[in-house]
Amino acid sequence: MSDQLLWYTTRAAGAVSLILLSGVVVLGLLARARVERSGWPRFLSAALHRDVALLALVFLALHIVTAVVDPFTHLGITAAAVPFSSYYRTFWLGLGTVAFELILAITITSLLRRLIGRRAWRGVHWLAHAAWPVAVVHGLGTGTDALSWWLLGITVVCVLCVVTVAIWRLSAAPVDPLVRERRGAPLRAGR
Template sequence: MTALWYLSRATGLALLIMLTSVVVLGALHSGRFAARKWPRFAIAEVHRNLSLVTVVFLVVHVATAIIDPYAGIHWLDAVLPFVSSYHPFWLGLGAFASDLFLALIISSLLRPRISARAWRALHWTAYACWPFGLVHGLGIGGADSRLAWVLLLMLCCGVAVLIAVVWRYNARHPDTEARRRPWTGMR
């Protein structure tokens, strides 16, 4: 085992935690959650900044997997889903999740230049990005993904996202209600 292999695995697990946190914070923010110690602007800023830090970890995760000669993963394999000769399905899910995540980041950076409807539609892909990344880790993680503490970590992340998504779906706020009505609040 090389340092690159360990770094790739470690950044993959860190990505799971960070992406889970990003999804949870995004669900809380879009559901208009606020508390005295966590006002909405703070949730939005932490969500945004953690998303950008997560991109750095994603780049390190992908780069170490590519640089490590063991699997023979190429740059194209990390971008185009399901073309790799090394575990094409599991690696493809990771490539697909990465592509979705990068589309989210790019759309957020372009938010002032695109319509709210387009941005919101792209942001809905976050709910697909997270499970693809989780299943990628379960499938390609080998013996690591069967370790009790890794399974517990994945379970905790899954429960956190499930609770946040259910809370978001049930959140009631005038802004949220306006966005749920067709052709309202979607300019």
């Protein structure tokens, strides 16, 4: 593989990873809001969330592997595994490593969900709320074209989608009728 092809592959895989990871976050937020109540079954939401996450991991792995083997950066395995250890754009690549390790923790605990229990899995799964913005900042600070119109446009659209759904999710009424009743109903005597 030529150096130029590696460079283009790294950039493309990074951009596709951003799009897919943003989709995973959006699907996760929608699933928590129980969007399936409108005729979209829960199992389909979970399957789509999982499948998009797995596809994102494939592109993320491609992004990391091509960046590591690219002779221009001379990153090596250590820079990909140990945050802030790279000589090349130390801070920005360190953020990418941190985001990757958070995503790796989410993936591993998701695979072990039945063994570790739902509560532990959910606690680690909350790391997605940290991993995604760290990955976005990594993308903005790394690369020769991080602030090019096309990559900046992709980033802005991804951020707007996630922020919009997060705001909607935080402001949405609870789906559970008991929670709704407790929040909206006056207290009755004897309760």
